[in-house]
Amino acid sequence: xxxxxxxxxxxxxxxxxxxxxxxxxxxxxxxxxxxxxxxxxxxxxxxxxxxxxxxxxxxxxxxxxxxxxxxxxxxxxxxxxxxxxxxxxxxxxxxxxxxxxxxxxxxxxxxxxxxxxxxxxxxx
Numbered sequence: 001x002x003x004x005x006x007x008x009x010x011x012x013x014x015x016x017x018x019x020x021x022x023x024x025x026x027x028x029x030x031x032x033x034x035x036x037x038x039x040x041x042x043x044x045x046x047x048x049x050x051x052x053x054x055x056x057x058x059x060x061x062x063x064x065x066x067x068x069x070x071x072x073x074x075x076x077x078x079x080x081x082x083x084x085x086x087x088x089x090x091x092x093x094x095x096x097x098x099x100x101x102x103x104x105x106x107x108x109x110x111x112x113x114x115x116x117x118x119x120x121x122x123x124x
Contacts, residue, residue: 067123068116073109084109085116 061081065074073081089104103110 064116068119069112070115071112073112085113088113 061078065076065081069076073084076084088107088109091102093100093102103113
């Protein structure tokens with residue numbers, strides 16, 4: 001037990017949440033780093049929609065890693081991708097009736113992003 005936290009508070013929290021909420025299956029463990037909190041457990045339709053959305057997002061990330069990334073990011077955890085790729089400072093501008101994405105100068109993973117974009121363009 002943690003001293004000073006009060007045994008009753010910790011025990012009540014564990015009993016209310018149950019032992020199953022502490023462990024996650026390893027197959028979907030990495031998805032928990034990026035997925036939003038699930039809706040309340042009272043409506044099964046909302047749970048089914050949430051589960052489908054999280055599954056699609058995980059599939060999109062897996063396919064993106066497989067087809068577009070090389071090196072250490074090809075097998076990186078979702079948290080690493082979030083901090084290195086998804087949070088890249090960029091600005092979408094309109095120039096000559098085209099949309100252009102401008103990346104921040106000096107961003108460490110700019111070459112990785114450009115290579116991934118070239119691979120996507122080659123696939124389409």
